[in-house]
Amino acid sequence: MTETSIVDLMKKIIDIFNEHAGGDNKLDKEELKQLLIQVYLDDPSLFSSEEKAQEVMNDFDKNLDGSVTFEEFIMQMAKMSTQFKDDSEGNSNSN
Numbered sequence: 161m162t163e164t165s166i167v168d169l170m171k172k173i174i175d176i177f178n179e180h181a182g183g184d185n186k187l188d189k190e191e192l193k194q195l196l197i198q199v200y201l202d203d204p205s206l207f208s209s210e211e212k213a214q215e216v217m218n219d220f221d222k223n224l225d226g227s228v229t230f231e232e233f234i235m236q237m238a239k240m241s242t243q244f245k246d247d248s249e250g251n252s253n254s255n
């Protein structure tokens with residue numbers, strides 16, 4: 161992969177959301193699961209149990225209506241990106 165711009169990444173995220181969301185443009189738990197399995201191919205342990213799957217669903221589904229809208233999806237992806245950033249910088253104890 162060369163010169164992946166943030167725009168390309170965003171397009172990818174939108175594509176992958178659309179691909180899984182189907183006609184209602186929302187992800188239910190099963191659709192979210194399929195999407196994240198595709199994204200996190202290296203870590204299927206994320207959905208090793210029904211409880212974990214529900215935990216992940218709750219992280220995304222901010223208003224707990226049982227489906228993840230694009231806005232909810234993006235918000236959680238942004239939050240997860242922040243965590244990756246923290247990880248790559250190492251945790252200083254300066255909180």
Ligand SMILES: [Ca+2]
Pocket residue numbers: 221222223224225226227228229232
């Ligand atoms: Ca929701």
